[in-house]
Every structure is written in C-alpha cells, then in structure tokens.
Amino acid sequence: MLSPRLQRARKDYVSANKHHVSYTGHRTAARSAKELLCQMKAQARLRTVDGSEQPFSSLGWVRLVPSLPLEKLHQSAFKTCAVVTSAGAILRSGLGREIDNHDAVLRFNAAPTEGYERDVGNKTTIRIINSQILTNPRHRFNSSSIYKNVTLVAWDPAPYTVNLHQWYASPDYNLFGPYTERRKLQPDQPFYILHPSYVWQLWDVVQGNTQETSSPTLPRPAS
Template sequence: MVGGVAREHGRRVTMIPGAAMDRVSLLWRLRRRARRGALCMAFFCVSMALLYAICAENSVPVTDAIFGVRARTRAQPRTHSVVKVLRGGAKPVVDPQKLPGVVPGDPRRPIPVLSSPNHTHAAGAAASKRKSREPSGFFAHLLPRPFTRALETLFGGRRRGELSGRVWDDEMSSSMLGSRLRKVVQNYQAMNKYGVEVSGPGGVSSRPKLRGPELLCQLKNKAEVATLTSDLLPFSSLPWAAQLPSKPLTSDLGPYRSCAVVSSAGSLRYSGLGKEIDSHDAVLRFNAAPTSGFEKDVGSKTTIRLINSQVMASDDHRFLSSSLYSSGALVAWDPAPFSADLTQWYNRTDYPIFVQYQRYRRLHPLQPFYILHPLFEWQLWQRIQDNMAEPIQKNPPSSGFLGTVLMMSLCEVVHVYEFLPSRRKTELCHYYQRFYDAACTLGAYHPLLYEKNLVKRMNQGSDRDIYTHGRVTLPGFGRMNCSRAADH
C-alpha cells in the first residue's frame, strides 16, 4: 500500500485512515438518531392529535380511562346511581339520569351539563335544501372519523363546529344534530315526563311560517307573564301566604326603557361587553352566574335574577347563604305537569321550591322575590311548538327564553346577549366555568335549539349585531301595535 492506495485482486481500494473512519461512523450514527428522533416526534404528534380528537368525541369515558373518575367528577358529578322520586310521591318513576345527557334530579348534587361535546353536520343556506358537510378526500374514505379529525387538527383544517355560517340559521332542526344529541331528544320525546298534550299547527313540515311581527304579537297575546300572589289558592290558605307578594311582578317592577338579558354562555368570555350591558336601565341574569371578576365582559349591574328550583335546592349553590342572590329582585320557577292546576303542582313539584322559598324569605324578608306561574311556562312552550316544523322536546323552555319574554313584558326594548352565539361561539358552557359541551348551545333537556330559531325570526336588529356582539334586539310588548296582526 502506497499513499493509502492498495490493490486487492487487481482492484484499487482506497483506504480511509482510522481517525477519519471514526468521524464518518459518528456522523452516520448521528444522522440515524436524528431520523429516528424525527420519526418518533411525528408519531408522537399524530398520537396526541388522535387522542385529542377521541377525547373531544368521547370526553367522559376517555377522561375516566386516562385520569380516573375523580378528576372528572370535580367538574361534573356522575349522572347515574340516584333514582329520583318525582313530585313528592313514594313511587319511583323511570330514572331520567340513566338516559344519556339528561340533567340529574338529585338536589344535593351540583347541576351538571351534558357529558361530552357533540357536533352537527350541517352547513349552508336553508336547512331543507342543504346537505351535511362530511370530510372529503382520499383519507376520508379510508380512515375512521377520529383519524380524519386528527389530520384536520394537525394540518390546520377547521374543526367542524356546532354551528356553521356567520349567524344562527332559524331553520335549525334535530336532523342537524350529532347522534348523541339526537338520541337525547328522542329519549325526552318518549318520556314525556310532564304529560304534554300536543295541539296546534306545529310539529309538521307544512305548518305556516309566521313573520317576525306576527310572531311577536302571537307571543304577546298568547303567553302572559304571571307570578304567584298571596290571594291565589291553595297558597292563600297556607300559614306562609303572607310571604308571597300581594301583586304580580309586572305591577311591581318596571316599566324600564332599555333592558339587557345576559346569558351565561361561554362566548361572553373576552367579549368586552360589560360597559354596554351596564348602560341599560335593567339587567337580568340567570341562576348562579357571577359578575365579580367578570365585570369587563358581563358588567356588574343586576336588577333581576331568574333562578330555577334546582339551583335553589342544590347545596353546592348555597342559595340560602351566598351573597350572589341578595342583589336585585329574585324570580324562581319550577315546571309543573302540563295540565296540572296550582294545587296539584304544589303537591308535586320537581324540586322543593316552596320550602326553599320560605327559608329564604325568612332570611331576606325585604328583598323582592317572585315565583313564576307554571301556566306561563307551558304557554311559551306551545308558542315554540306551534312555529316549528317538527316535534320539540316535551319539556319546559329554558331559563334563557323565559327571562327574555319576562323582560319583554317590562321593557320598551330588550337586548339579549349571546343567546344566539356570535363569532366567539364556543363549546364552553358558561363563562365562569371550564366545562365544554355543545348541548349548552344546542339544547338537550330544554327545546333550546327551537327557542333560538324563534328568537332569530323575531330579531329586529341586524345579523351583524349577532355576529359581532351576540346581540339580539326585541321590542317590549308595551310598544307593539298588534291590532293589524289580529285583523290578519
């Protein structure tokens, strides 16, 4: 060998010195490790994206499997194992808590929401003419849905949300819901817990579709806001009758010039609407929605707080001791059976509303406190059903819709915030809690989807107001001239 060149069987072979050989070997090993590292990182990213997609689709079972049951129950109690006995009787009925997505009925537990996000498949213009948007492309046909969602997440594709387009479409229907929520709605239809008797033109596709002014007048003429007074039977014969107001709410409160109805939606977070909300003459809030710490987004003024009987009965909401409820007037409600009179309802309430009412009145005798007449709730339900092309849930309307109509009876103009979601739409259920579920926007127990359809049709503001501020503008009943609509 001369100069690093040798001959082997007549062939020239270049010999690499030992030190150079070590450097080449080290470089080769580093490159191999880098390639392996890149492959591992890519696999890790795909796995995390896939896990994210699966968790979003099945949050409760996956969370339980990964983090354990206790981690999830800190935010939401389990919705099983408690058989609810309804309306004071000793005979247990079908346990609604064993149905998917049903709000449980144990007043000692916090009020949970549904367990996992659900996504609609709808987009486009009119609901009757649009087709569901499904993932398209080569991989969409070969891979299961979680994999396609993972690829969308990885490569920046927009996740299919609960809503599509810029603003709420007033032809939303249950056919646009995912399978989980559709099953929940079907369960409630089958249960008919309140013995609802369907009548009127609604529930069929051929129903007449009323315009906004006609809807408003129908609401004004056929859904009267009423509250319990001390002269009503059976309350007038009870020892605590004096604790009830002597006059209905509409005689004691208002009239107000402008009012704000502030939903508890998660899309209010980072909205910056606090000053605008507080600029109204009266502000209505719901249940346990706080203002402290969220003033920039939801304001601080509270004129009326509408609460359901489940909040009143829940130990976790500290209804009797929390200062949250001590400002403004309180209005409570509890659903009665559809055809029940006041005596039947008094003996068969969903939650102990009258017991809690008496306790609170003894602690706060000077604070205005009203209870909605249950007939008002079912009158509203009938207005919703009459104007929808399919059967709605046979359960009372949501607090949001009850509060909206309540303020329309007290105010000249009502602005409703984030009842129809804005561009900030999110699966976050409440602005003050970290829990996500599409059912908070689309409804499950309440016919919320259809309530939003009705509000959208009655809206007198612009679509841009909804998109940018989540703000709907509705007229007060006192300013409406319904003689022409009545003649029609």
C-alpha cells in the same frame, strides 16, 4: 345530523314525556320577529304565584308573596333592558359597559359577574333562577351575594295541565320550603315564583313557531 346513538337517546327522552305534554296547536315558522313578539304578548301573560289559588291560599301565601305584582315592579323606571346569556360565548365580548348602561339587566341562575365585568358587566336587576338553585347546597342560595339586593324570579315545571296540587306535592325540585324561608327572613326583597301556566304558555308559543316537535319538557340550566 345526530348520530344513531343520539337519535335513540333523543327519541327516548321525548317519549318519556315527564310532564304529560299534549300540544295540539297549529304550527307555523313564517312569523317575523315583530309578529312573534306580538303573539307572545297576547298568548303568554306574565303571571306569578299570588297565593290566591289552592293549595297556596290555604297555606297563607297571600300574606307571604310580595304585595306588588312583578309586572308592576319598577315598571316606570325600565326603558331598556339587557338579557345576559350564561353561555361561554359571551367571554371576550367586551360588552360589559354596554350591558350596564341598560335600565334593567336580567341574568340567569348562578351566572357570575365578579371577575368577568369587562364582558358581562356587574349590574343585576333581576335574576331568574330555576328550582335547583334553591335546593342544591353548592349554589349557596342563602349566603351567596349574587342572590342579594336583586329581584329574584324562581320557576319549576308543573304538569302541562297545571295541576297546582300535584305540583306542590311533587315539584321537580322542592323550591317551596326555601322560598317560604327566604320570604320570612327577607320580606323586603322582591322574590316571586313564576306561575306554571305562564311557563307552559311560553313553551306553546315556541311550539307554534316551529315545524319540528320539541322535547316535551323544559330546559333546566343550573349556571
């Protein structure tokens, strides 16, 4: 359905294969929602950078990262959760109260709540942010209130082979410096970096559940 110009742009984008993706898994589009959830739990185990692997172990990250793993944080307290979209479609939804009634509320990047409480609520438990948020001054990562008093989970795509040395030397956006600085200044705030192997495992699950080859990259919304 794309115009010829957009078809060419998409083809060029896919061909670039910036992260050297080589997906060879089986594809199907017949799984139910429950089957897909079970597959995701089995195939993509939540994992964060824990400092035990090189080059992070040599840099002393074992003492830098939170001692309590993300998957165990507030584990017993969360019975229900709301994952709040950053898209404009949520405006005029009137879902704010329903969202805030959940035990955990997940938001993304720089999506605001102030002024939009009726539609998006004002409770935030976990904010998932891409590496642009940490590095782009316009997001005011060190001063904005939306990144305070919440659990932060950052991510940045590594090569598909998950070469951590290569990732550390050349990330998409260098989140490592801002992460280290914030952990030292605010050691009590739970702040994690998703392990790139987990990010690509999720991508593989998506590929395995569609017949169409998706772009060999990862989306990077900044709002």
